[in-house]
Amino acid sequence: MRTIIVAISCLLFVSAAAAQRAAVITPVASELSTLIAGELETKLADPLKVLDSSMAMTAFSASAKSDPLNMTTAETRTAGSAVGADFLILITAKSLRRTSSSNPEYYEAYAAIFVVSTRSGKLVKWFLRSFTGDDTSKAERALSLSVPEIANEITKSIRAATEDEPQKPFVTKVGELPLEASPEAKGFRSPVPYRRIKPEYTSTAYLYDVAATVEVELTLAADGKILSSEVTRWAGFGLDESVLAAVRAMSWRPAERDGKSLPIRVLLRYNFKKIEK
Numbered sequence: 001m002r003t004i005i006v007a008i009s010c011l012l013f014v015s016a017a018a019a020q021r022a023a024v025i026t027p028v029a030s031e032l033s034t035l036i037a038g039e040l041e042t043k044l045a046d047p048l049k050v051l052d053s054s055m056a057m058t059a060f061s062a063s064a065k066s067d068p069l070n071m072t073t074a075e076t077r078t079a080g081s082a083v084g085a086d087f088l089i090l091i092t093a094k095s096l097r098r099t100s101s102s103n104p105e106y107y108e109a110y111a112a113i114f115v116v117s118t119r120s121g122k123l124v125k126w127f128l129r130s131f132t133g134d135d136t137s138k139a140e141r142a143l144s145l146s147v148p149e150i151a152n153e154i155t156k157s158i159r160a161a162t163e164d165e166p167q168k169p170f171v172t173k174v175g176e177l178p179l180e181a182s183p184e185a186k187g188f189r190s191p192v193p194y195r196r197i198k199p200e201y202t203s204t205a206y207l208y209d210v211a212a213t214v215e216v217e218l219t220l221a222a223d224g225k226i227l228s229s230e231v232t233r234w235a236g237f238g239l240d241e242s243v244l245a246a247v248r249a250m251s252w253r254p255a256e257r258d259g260k261s262l263p264i265r266v267l268l269r270y271n272f273k274k275i276e277k
Helices: 002-018 031-044 053-062 073-083 136-145 147-164 203-207 239-248
Strands: 021-025 087-098 106-117 123-133 212-220 226-233 255-257 260-262 264-272
Touching (some): 021 031, 021 053, 031 106, 031 147, 073 087, 073 106, 087 136, 087 147, 106 136, 106 147, 123 136, 123 147, 226 239
Antiparallel strands (some): 087 106, 106 123, 212 226, 212 264, 255 260
């Protein structure tokens, strides 16, 4: 009986991923990105329904975005609707010449993978694979050989996201910050953190010279307690997690209207850019 139950569970687990439509997108054109994307499409075609890459890329490029690797959740949903996919797999791959104190010259080939849900607009998985070699071809060859592992990681993340996405709706009635000089702003006092905490610019972002913006929407209770925190513009490279860790550690003076505290929703924006040390 136990064997049968396990077999049925595994079948359902695989089916959850198999039903999903995915599109592999290379927003930043490069020969290496195209190579890795093509190999990934082949490996992903069995567990997922992979859409035609040329049609998907055309539809993706036509949808309005500020930065294809640093989108808001709304932009992601729009792009996903245009492409017709449940998940977008965004890939950027490059070869770089590196130097270090122990090695005056070597080469790195890396691929940064963004797996985003077009239903929620969220970045459900970001990861990076990097390999080095004495020359570019050796590093790129090692990266190419890792494609089956990358495909497996993508499939697992889509399975997990498919299972986790159906969530209970957030039912607490929450207000929005009023516009300045609007009638709603009369008698209103905005929430303020008692202490601002600066998110860390991660070492991974520094290594790859990432400039990005992360936006987080906080829902604050009437006593200033954080009820929820949700990334509404993602960036990868560990920056999303850095921002969430910082904002969740803050304590807030609650919003007030006519002297009465009230729950409120707040949007926080953090800009990251590499500054040479």
